[in-house]
Amino acid sequence: NAQFRVAAEHLRSLGKFEEASTMFARSADHEENVMGALQCLLELCKIYVLNGIIMDTTSLTELRRLLDKTTEVTKFESQSLKGSRQWNMMKEEIRLYSAYVNRDLDAIQQCIRFFNECKGHAAECRAILLWLKIRTNADNQAEYWREKLKYLLRLSKLAHPFMESTRNGDNTEEKEACKDFENVFCVREMEDHQNKRQIPLQNSLINNMGENNVIDITGDWNVYNERIVRQTIIQLFSSYMYEFIWEAGEKCKSIPDITSYICYWWPCEDRTCQRHHMEPTRENLHRRLSLACLHYTVIQQLDVLELTRKRRLKEEQKQDAYHLQKFWTENLVKYHVRYQLPKASFPELMYDHINRFSDVRGRISEHARKQWLGDDLQAQYFANLLKCMFVSLQLQDEKIINKFCDEISKSWYPVKNGSTEESANTKGLPIGFEYNKKGDKVVPIAVRLSKFINHLKSGKMITAIIYAKRFIAYALRFTDEVNLLADQALGDLVSLMEFTTSLAFFTHPERYDFYLPRSYLYDYYTEFSENFFSGNLRLSSQDDERNIESHRNLIWDFFWQARHLICILVDHKPIDLDQQIALIIVRRLIRVLVLICLNEPSYEAQLVEFLKRCEDKPHLFQNYLNKTDMESLAKTLDDELKETDFDCLVRIELEGFSEILLDIAKMPVYKTDKSFHQQDRIFNDRIECL
Ligand SMILES: [Zn+2]
Structure with missing residues (x-):
């Protein structure tokens, strides 16, 4: 025996x-x-x-x-x-x-x-x-990819200690992980020789090792230096992973869950519609988002595994890898981060999700600073500027918005001699530029946006609001020229309108309460934006003498702007603009109009009259038509918000507002008006999910 x-x-x-x-x-x-x-x-x-x-x-x-x-x-x-x-x-x-x-x-x-x-x-x-x-023919299915991506990520995680170039020799856990990884390749450490590795002859790995590198032969084993073996495995595994990640990049382009908007219609009757069709419930949305984030994380493994480092990939592969990562960052922002959902608005879901993947957040932020505020930065490209601002707020990343203000303040040029008499207007200047107050510089219109930010930070709320309003005015005048018909750009402009309009409600000289949709609080009044604007979001004006008349005029300007943008979309129907996006924007703007009248009832008649003029477009204005008094309009708004099971109209009492922001879960001072059948149930939900 x-x-x-x-x-x-x-x-x-x-x-x-x-x-x-x-x-x-x-x-x-x-x-x-x-x-x-x-x-x-x-x-x-x-x-x-x-x-x-x-x-x-x-x-x-x-x-x-x-x-x-x-x-x-x-x-x-x-x-x-x-x-x-x-x-x-x-x-x-x-x-x-x-x-x-x-x-x-x-x-x-x-x-x-x-x-x-x-x-x-x-x-x-x-x-x-x-x-x-x-291989399977299920590779056009989202659920197959969810599995596959999970496995790729796990594989990357298991390989990571081995692939890392700066290995820390003392960490036993890491050592163990490296040993396991060598084991996958049927390589074993030689007894009593830490730096030597044995590989059996049947193992195809030795075809890649080079005959000259064999330092010894014992039985059916070849013996090599550890360094050579490691290099070979890294090389092999790198190109192996690269193939898979590349495939995930290509094949997932046809998975609507990742690369298209959610269709406004559910169910959708258009058979040729390429959008993602799903019932907009919280759970479905969660699944969609987690798949997109998972996919994005896998694509980023090209960097994590240091595949993009020298010599791990071929030169052209490195170029491709760079473009691949860029493409998917833009995709994630376009279809997932910035997208205003048609019927559902779950902004907090987005925060939780993206911010939980700190990698994802960091990479978008880096891309924003390098690409959008680097190569892409052009004064007349408002789409890009607004994107920077709202992605920054949404990802709660002040680095983007700070760099934005920095870059904008740098991009002016001096007025040539003799042209100062033109300084009162923008005549003769390229789109996106104006003369400064003194008339000695040509500055980008976007300065109005950075001034909006800076004045808000220093507590000059009304000055800030006026700058934003002037930016919006210019944007509305040159919608096409400043590239606002691209993708989500108009949606971002509407976000700016919602944000500033709601800020204007704060500046009423006498009243200290007003109504907002609950989602605004999550979109614009988060703890982050409070901190970013130095806690000045809820201060009423200190920079100006206010009277009711001037307040009304300010509010009227916002009413006018919102109505004007609806007219642009409805009457001129910009052909470049996606029709579903246009529809969503119109519906958001109607909400702004109703909200303005709810808080400033003197414009009720104008709103009713405007809606009367729109009677021939029931698909856009839906339930708001045929309403002739404020109470039923407000009720319609509230009902519509509640369709999402998240949103609703809430009344803000200014004195308690700070506490709301500090501890949004408790909502004690969040008084709601009984006449809108406000239920506390929704708030309780929030407490539970915290
Ligand atoms: Zn559809």
């Missing part, structure tokens, strides 16, 4: 696994020998599947033959072997390889879960690689 074992161990040490296994099996009455026999067979299986994964050079027939042999060994399973962790891991490995030869994705998935739970990282890694290896 002992002789057989000695012989078997010797054969194993030479790398002659199959012979060793047979030898072990000859004395199968000893548990260690049964274990040894199975280990040797699995060692070979591992090499075969690895060759399949990396080189595509495995024969399934050979693998099947080895798997058949394993059943002869497992026959000898004893009671105590059944209780052994190592034995059970090996049996699960057999299951994995059988699932692989049978192309059974579900069974492989179960194995992945098993290895994950018992922390068999090398086996988990191998199982994931096998899952990824099997």
Whole structure:
């Protein structure tokens, strides 16, 4: 017995696994020998599947033959072997390889879960690689990709310590992770030689190692320096991951959950409609967002795994990787971050989500500063400027907005001699520029936006509001020229209108309460924006003597602007603008109009008259038509907001407002008007989800 074992161990040490296994099996009455026999067979299986994964050079027939042999060994399973962790891991490995030869994705998935739970990282890694290896025609389905992306991310995480260029030698956990990763490639550390690695001859990895790098041969093993082995594995794995991430970039372009707007219509009757169709519930939205974030995180692994570093990829691959990452950052912002949902508005869901993925947030922020405020920065490109401002507020990242103000303040040029007499207007100047007050500089119109921000920060609310209003006025006059018909740009302009209009309500010289949709608080009055604007969002004006008359005029200007933009959209129907986006914008603007009249009733007649003129467009104005008094208009607004199960009209009492902002969950001073059937239920929901 002992002789057989000695012989078997010797054969194993030479790398002659199959012979060793047979030898072990000859004395199968000893548990260690049964274990040894199975280990040797699995060692070979591992090499075969690895060759399949990396080189595509495995024969399934050979693998099947080895798997058949394993059943002869497992026959000898004893009671105590059944209780052994190592034995059970090996049996699960057999299951994995059988699932692989049978192309059974579900069974492989179960194995992945098993290895994950018992922390068999090398086996988990191998199982994931096998899952990824099997092609399926479900690869146009969102749910298939959700799985696949999850696995790619997990793989990246398992590989990360090994791939990292600055490895910290002392960390045992990291060392363990690196060892596991070498194990995936069937590489083993040589006994008593930390810097040497043994690789069995059957392993295709040695084809990539270069003959000159062999430093020794023992039995069926080649011996190499650790450094060379590491480099080879990194190279191989890099191009392997690159292929997968590239594929995720290409194939997911046709997954509407990730790369298109949510359709306004549910159900949608247009058979040619390419948008994402889903019922806009919180849960569905959550799924959509998490898929998009997951996908984005996977794309970013190109950097995380340092694939984009020198020599890990070919030069043209590095270029492609750069464009791929850029494309998906823009995609995420366009379809997920900035998108105003048609019927649902869950701004807080977005905060939670994006901010939880700190990687995602950081990368968008970096892209914004480098790209939008770098290469893309042009004074007449308002779409881009507004995007910077609202993405900054939405991601709660002040770096973007600070850089925005910085850059804008730099982009002026002096007036040439003799042209100062024109300084009263913008005549002769390119779009997006005006003369400054003194008339000695030409400055971008966007300065009005940065002044809005800076005055708000210093507490000069009315001055700030007036700058924003003047920016909006210019934008409305040159909608097309300043690129506001692109993508979400008009939506961002409407956000600015909502924000400033609501700010204007604060400046009423006598009244200290007013109505807002609850979603505004989440969009514009978050704790972050409070801090960013130095807590001045809720201060009533200190920079100006106010009387009711001038307040009314200010509010009227906003009424006029909102109405004007509706007219532009309804009467001129800009052809470049997506029709669903236009529809959503019109509906947001109607809300602004009703809100203005609710807080400033003197314009009620104008609103009623305006709506009368729009009677021939019921699809745009829906329930607001045929309403002739403020109470029923306000009721309509409130009902419409409540369709989302999140939003509603709330009354703000100015004195308690600070407390609301500090602790939005408690909402004690958030008095709501009973006449709008306000229910506290919604607030309770919020408390629960906190
Ligand atoms: Zn549709």
